[in-house]
Amino acid sequence: MENPVGVFDSGVGGLTVLRELVSALPSERFVYLGDTARVPYGGKSAETVTRYAIEIANHLIRTRDIKLLVVACNTASSLALPVLRKIYKIPVVGMVDPCVRRAAALSEKRTIGVIGTLGTVRSGAYEEALRLSVPSARVRSIPCPLLVSLAEEGWTDSPITRAVIAEYLAPFLVDPPDALILGCTHYPVLKGPIREYLGDGTALIDSAEEAARVVDILLSEMQVRRAVAPAGEVEFLVTDDPERFARVGKGFFGQELPDVGSVAL
Amino acid sequence: MENPVGVFDSGVGGLTVLRELVSALPSERFVYLGDTARVPYGGKSAETVTRYAIEIANHLIRTRDIKLLVVACNTASSLALPVLRKIYKIPVVGMVDPCVRRAAALSEKRTIGVIGTLGTVRSGAYEEALRLSVPSARVRSIPCPLLVSLAEEGWTDSPITRAVIAEYLAPFLVDPPDALILGCTHYPVLKGPIREYLGDGTALIDSAEEAARVVDILLSEMQVRRAVAPAGEVEFLVTDDPERFARVGKGFFGQELPDVGSVAL
DSSP: OOOOEEEEESSSTTHHHHHHHHHHOTTSOEEEEEOTTTOOOTTSOHHHHHHHHHHHHHHHHHHHOOSEEEEOOHHHHHHHHHHHHHHOSSOEEOSHHHHHHHHHHHOSSOEEEEEEOHHHHHHTHHHHHHHHHOTTOEEEEEEOTHHHHHHHHTOTTOHHHHHHHHHHHHHHHHSOOSEEEEESTTGGGGHHHHHHHHOTTSEEEOHHHHHHHHHHHHHHHTTOOOOSOSOOOEEEEESSOHHHHHHHHHHHHSSOOOOEEEOOO | OOOOEEEEESSSTTHHHHHHHHHHOTTSOEEEEEOTTTOOOTTSOHHHHHHHHHHHHHHHHHHHOOSEEEEOOHHHHHHHHHHHHHHOSSOEEOSHHHHHHHHHHHOSSOEEEEEEOHHHHHHTHHHHHHHHHOTTOEEEEEEOTHHHHHHHHTOTTOHHHHHHHHHHHHHHHHSOOSEEEEESTTGGGGHHHHHHHHOTTSEEEOHHHHHHHHHHHHHHHTTOOOOSOSOOOEEEEESSOHHHHHHHHHHHHSSOOOOEEEOOO
């Protein structure tokens, strides 16, 4: 089936997920939308984030006829997923369940940490999913709002970033979790300093790989996989200036972004 | 004249300006709008920020019949002021000219620094205004995008904030400016650590006081001052969740915010 898979995020963070999707599903076509005119979602209310997510999903369905939607933003996944699943007939894949499934598989001590934006942590979406899937787990969640700005500033290997990480994550040193969910698509670029601070006893879980696996399974089960040849392609859309997105996004996607188009929502 | 003065910003930063306005003009009525559903403006394009500013101005004029508009956001002032002044009949006061006027009055060595968001610095609005008003000045501008997040996180007296300030402002130590324009309404809450880093030889200029003086003069000259009694009042509106705005805004306004209403744009 030629229709593309739709992927969206508030900005560049979701490119860490797209990168994994493209590598796992090289024959698929993707359309990525970064809502850069309204980024970030992390501190905004459930009502506002849900409204934005619906506008984006409507646009991708109406103009690109996507066959599946990936919400490559943990805040939007935490706040808007149930509503999106109620509205649309196509499958909607979020970031919460993939992370939780991986944490359940990796955590032996059943001590699981979650870090994310204010919106993600306040929503309690991870705690709820973990309670269902790993009832015996002790879960501790910490909002880390500054990490998004640091990742976007490109300070991924700076003493300042290490100090901010120490400030936020200090509570984890008391009773270290053996699995830490990186509950924000910006955080994978900060894996280095986070691992350095927490040590090797804590497995860092990012949603991208597991989400790619879920998309793979869904496309196969629904029998809507694209034929293996020719190779797929990716279209990039943003709601604000394409130039800055391409520049900052490179570090998140892991390679140059080709043409980025702009769209008004 | 009973009509209120309209004041807007992308979020809480403009409350540092409102605070000064209320203190300078206690008999006036004010309506403040924080565009918290789309905050921040600092990294967004001129087109997008101008569109948002027009939507806000339209709303305040249509629903509150404001007699004057204060753009209490340096990014919106830098990017959108000429367009706003062309569209509306009421006077529109921005943050750039008041800062520049004060810098011109205070700087003796004619070495002037400017710090602000990416959008403000890229616009060149301060350089242009300084070139006209202080032609002999040597001007150096540095974008400091992380300072907004640090101010909103409330880390105004943290070693991390001091380290970030040192990282951004180090170029100023080579040839210290004798006046530094705090070209973002968030920065006044960081005056302490900025002064500590640069020393007493650099005067820190924030737009609030001078902007209040300009508004005072305009209202008098236009003969639209409100009668001295009864005391004025302030109405607060936001485009996203009022609760977080009230909580974070307290530190910027210097006192508790009364009822905050919400508005859809």
